[in-house]
Amino acid sequence: MKSLTNPFSFNPFIWHWPLSGDVKDISPTTTWFSPQYEINLAGDSAIEKAVVTQVASYGKQLGKITQAVLELADGESGDAIASLRKMADDINAIKQHTLAEKIEVDLMRLKQQDNAAYEALLKRL
Numbered sequence: 001m002k003s004l005t006n007p008f009s010f011n012p013f014i015w016h017w018p019l020s021g022d023v024k025d026i027s028p029t030t031t032w033f034s035p036q037y038e039i040n041l042a043g044d045s046a047i048e049k050a051v052v053t054q055v056a057s058y059g060k061q062l063g064k065i066t067q068a069v070l071e072l073a074d075g076e077s078g079d080a081i082a083s084l085r086k087m088a089d090d091i092n093a094i095k096q097h098t099l100a101e102k103i104e105v106d107l108m109r110l111k112q113q114d115n116a117a118y119e120a121l122l123k124r125l
Helices: 045-054 058-073 079-113 115-124
Strands: none
Touching (some): 058 079
Protein backbone atom coordinates (compact mmCIF):
# COMPACT_ATOMS: atom_id res chain seq x y z
CA MET A 1 0.00 0.00 0.00
CA LYS A 2 1.14 3.56 -0.60
CA SER A 3 2.31 5.61 2.31
CA LEU A 4 0.24 8.75 2.77
CA THR A 5 3.34 10.70 3.74
CA ASN A 6 4.81 10.42 0.24
CA PRO A 7 2.34 9.64 -2.54
CA PHE A 8 5.16 8.72 -4.94
CA SER A 9 6.76 6.04 -2.77
CA PHE A 10 5.75 2.44 -2.34
CA ASN A 11 6.71 0.55 0.76
CA PRO A 12 4.86 -2.74 1.40
CA PHE A 13 5.84 -2.61 5.09
CA ILE A 14 4.01 0.65 5.84
CA TRP A 15 0.31 0.16 6.35
CA HIS A 16 -2.26 2.89 6.84
CA TRP A 17 -5.85 2.01 7.54
CA PRO A 18 -8.46 4.04 5.67
CA LEU A 19 -8.73 7.57 7.09
CA SER A 20 -5.55 7.12 9.14
CA GLY A 21 -2.04 8.46 8.78
CA ASP A 22 -1.10 11.99 7.85
CA VAL A 23 -4.09 14.24 7.28
CA LYS A 24 -3.69 17.79 6.04
CA ASP A 25 -6.19 20.52 5.34
CA ILE A 26 -5.45 21.54 1.75
CA SER A 27 -6.57 25.01 0.82
CA PRO A 28 -8.11 25.81 -2.58
CA THR A 29 -4.89 27.64 -3.51
CA THR A 30 -2.97 24.37 -3.61
CA THR A 31 -1.15 23.71 -6.85
CA TRP A 32 0.26 20.36 -7.94
CA PHE A 33 3.92 21.34 -7.86
CA SER A 34 3.83 23.81 -4.98
CA PRO A 35 1.36 22.73 -2.32
CA GLN A 36 0.33 25.21 0.33
CA TYR A 37 -1.39 23.96 3.42
CA GLU A 38 -3.72 26.24 5.31
CA ILE A 39 -5.17 25.42 8.69
CA ASN A 40 -7.74 27.84 9.97
CA LEU A 41 -9.17 26.69 13.27
CA ALA A 42 -11.16 29.82 13.99
CA GLY A 43 -11.79 33.20 12.51
CA ASP A 44 -11.70 34.51 8.98
CA SER A 45 -8.95 33.12 6.76
CA ALA A 46 -8.84 36.31 4.62
CA ILE A 47 -8.24 38.44 7.71
CA GLU A 48 -5.64 35.99 9.06
CA LYS A 49 -3.76 36.00 5.75
CA ALA A 50 -3.81 39.80 5.55
CA VAL A 51 -2.57 40.19 9.14
CA VAL A 52 0.25 37.69 8.68
CA THR A 53 1.39 39.18 5.37
CA GLN A 54 0.86 42.89 6.12
CA VAL A 55 1.38 43.28 9.89
CA ALA A 56 3.37 40.50 11.53
CA SER A 57 3.83 36.73 11.40
CA TYR A 58 2.48 34.62 14.25
CA GLY A 59 5.97 34.41 15.74
CA LYS A 60 6.46 38.17 15.63
CA GLN A 61 3.03 38.71 17.16
CA LEU A 62 3.87 36.32 19.98
CA GLY A 63 7.26 38.00 20.45
CA LYS A 64 5.66 41.44 20.79
CA ILE A 65 3.13 40.12 23.29
CA THR A 66 5.88 38.42 25.29
CA GLN A 67 8.01 41.59 25.40
CA ALA A 68 5.01 43.69 26.46
CA VAL A 69 4.10 41.26 29.25
CA LEU A 70 7.71 41.25 30.47
CA GLU A 71 7.72 45.05 30.51
CA LEU A 72 4.53 45.06 32.55
CA ALA A 73 5.93 42.43 34.92
CA ASP A 74 8.96 44.66 35.47
CA GLY A 75 6.65 47.59 36.24
CA GLU A 76 7.58 49.68 33.23
CA SER A 77 5.75 50.80 30.14
CA GLY A 78 8.16 51.23 27.25
CA ASP A 79 8.70 50.51 23.58
CA ALA A 80 7.23 46.99 23.67
CA ILE A 81 3.86 48.26 24.92
CA ALA A 82 3.82 50.99 22.25
CA SER A 83 4.74 48.43 19.57
CA LEU A 84 1.97 46.10 20.74
CA ARG A 85 -0.58 48.92 20.64
CA LYS A 86 0.46 49.83 17.08
CA MET A 87 0.19 46.20 15.98
CA ALA A 88 -3.32 46.01 17.49
CA ASP A 89 -4.33 49.18 15.64
CA ASP A 90 -2.96 47.80 12.35
CA ILE A 91 -4.87 44.54 12.84
CA ASN A 92 -8.11 46.38 13.62
CA ALA A 93 -7.70 48.48 10.47
CA ILE A 94 -7.35 45.30 8.39
CA LYS A 95 -10.44 43.79 10.03
CA GLN A 96 -12.53 46.87 9.25
CA HIS A 97 -11.27 47.06 5.65
CA THR A 98 -11.87 43.35 5.04
CA LEU A 99 -15.36 43.53 6.55
CA ALA A 100 -16.28 46.46 4.29
CA GLU A 101 -15.04 44.57 1.21
CA LYS A 102 -17.10 41.50 2.13
CA ILE A 103 -20.21 43.59 2.63
CA GLU A 104 -19.72 45.25 -0.75
CA VAL A 105 -19.26 41.89 -2.50
CA ASP A 106 -22.34 40.45 -0.77
CA LEU A 107 -24.43 43.49 -1.70
CA MET A 108 -23.42 43.23 -5.36
CA ARG A 109 -24.28 39.52 -5.32
CA LEU A 110 -27.68 40.32 -3.77
CA LYS A 111 -28.31 42.98 -6.40
CA GLN A 112 -27.56 40.52 -9.20
CA GLN A 113 -29.58 37.65 -7.73
CA ASP A 114 -32.54 39.53 -6.22
CA ASN A 115 -32.72 43.18 -7.18
CA ALA A 116 -36.03 43.69 -5.33
CA ALA A 117 -34.52 42.50 -2.05
CA TYR A 118 -31.48 44.70 -2.72
CA GLU A 119 -33.66 47.79 -3.26
CA ALA A 120 -35.72 46.99 -0.14
CA LEU A 121 -32.55 46.68 1.91
CA LEU A 122 -31.28 50.06 0.65
CA LYS A 123 -34.56 51.70 1.66
CA ARG A 124 -34.25 50.28 5.19
CA LEU A 125 -30.73 51.64 5.52
